[in-house]
Amino acid sequence: MQFTNINSPVGSLTLVASEIGLAGVYFEEHRHFKGIEGWLRAPDLPIFEQVSQQLIEFFAGERITFDVPLDLSGGTAFQQQVWRALQEIPFGTTLSYGELAQHLSNPQAVRAVGAANGRNPISIIIPCHRVIAANGALTGYAGGLKNKQHLLKFEAEKHQNFGLQFTQ
Incomplete structure (x- = not known):
């Protein structure tokens, strides 16, 4: 490495x-x-x-997606599935852990989705910060809740530049 x-x-x-x-x-x-x-x-x-x-x-508010080659081999097959799904969450939007589990066609796996989300090794680029609790609370973030809050606030402020809607 x-x-x-x-x-x-x-x-x-x-x-x-x-x-x-x-x-x-x-x-x-x-x-x-x-x-x-x-x-x-x-x-x-x-x-x-x-x-x-x-x-x-x-x-700078000029990019909403990333296009670099990723190495997800450090995760299990399930973690990799979650990390790929995280990349589908649009800039300026959020999903709950339950919604992400539903998206993966595995609604019973809310806790497992949360654990995989927390183990995401590629912060920001794989936007695990866009996953929040069902009640809208900002829960657990391996990079610190202050950083999660900063990233979500940043995206909420910048989303209008790209014609996106922010949900929370």
């Missing part, structure tokens, strides 16, 4: 890549980040330049 650190409006982010693609975007105090021991620092890796540019565009 290779990594670099970049600055963003939500603080320092650690980007992680494998030979397959981007494998992680971690906040400074990310709950499930195991660290970089044994990994190679590679700030000039082309994928890191691509991700950095797309994140700059995202935070």
Whole structure:
């Protein structure tokens, strides 16, 4: 694995890549980040330049989706299914954990969906921050609730630039 650190409006982010693609975007105090021991620092890796540019565009309100190759191999088949579904949640919108489970045709799997959502290694780009409790509460976020709140507020403010509707 290779990594670099970049600055963003939500603080320092650690980007992680494998030979397959981007494998992680971690906040400074990310709950499930195991660290970089044994990994190679590679700030000039082309994928890191691509991700950095797309994140700059995202935070400037110029981008609502990402198109970088992803490596989801660190997750189980179910986690990967959830992470792919998260990528379908449009910018500026939210879903509840139950709605996401329904979308996956597995309405009984609300807790499992929540656990998989919490283990998403590619924050922001795989927008797990767009999943909230059924009552609208902002629950658990591996990158910290402050960051989840910041991202949702940011998207709510920027969504009008793209003609989208924000639901919460």
